[in-house]
Amino acid sequence: MSSSCPMVTSILEENSKVGEGCKIINPYAGCSHGCVYCFAYRRALKYSHFWWGAEFKVLNYSDWRNARPIGNAVELVEKELNETQDGIKSILLSSITDAYQPLERELELTRTILEILTEHRIPYLIATKSDLVLRDLDLISKGQGVVQFSITCEPGYQAKEFWEPYSSSIEQRIKP
């Protein structure tokens, strides 16, 4: 995967599986969590050049884990919300990445998007495997945000270490 940031033509995506009026924002291309079962990684091997342009073709697992920020994400979120806000009931972050990549710690790209959603009073759901989301509780606790953590477990077996080797530990996800 290229080391520069992909630029996309639109950022608010629709998917019938998430319900009418719900849009999806994927602020990063790729996902450093590198879950073994990841459907997005498998689809990216075929379609990454459609999703993020020819320079970001994902060739292998290492490319996939080298997650990059979408370079024009903030600009497009503002533009597209101003154009289409009336029909938007909620936003999901995210479907083909985790909005809390390690780079997010310094870039604050997802945080900036949450600030915009808060200004527009649009409810959002964050599905993440990173405890970095705790950094943004001040925004999320304003009442429009919900955080969803999934936990992978299998009795007598280190399932998380096998299936989700690079995401936050189970303990980090459920700590008070």
Ligand code: SF4
């Ligand atoms: S967190 Fe989600 S997008 Fe990221 S590797 Fe795991 S399953 Fe794929």
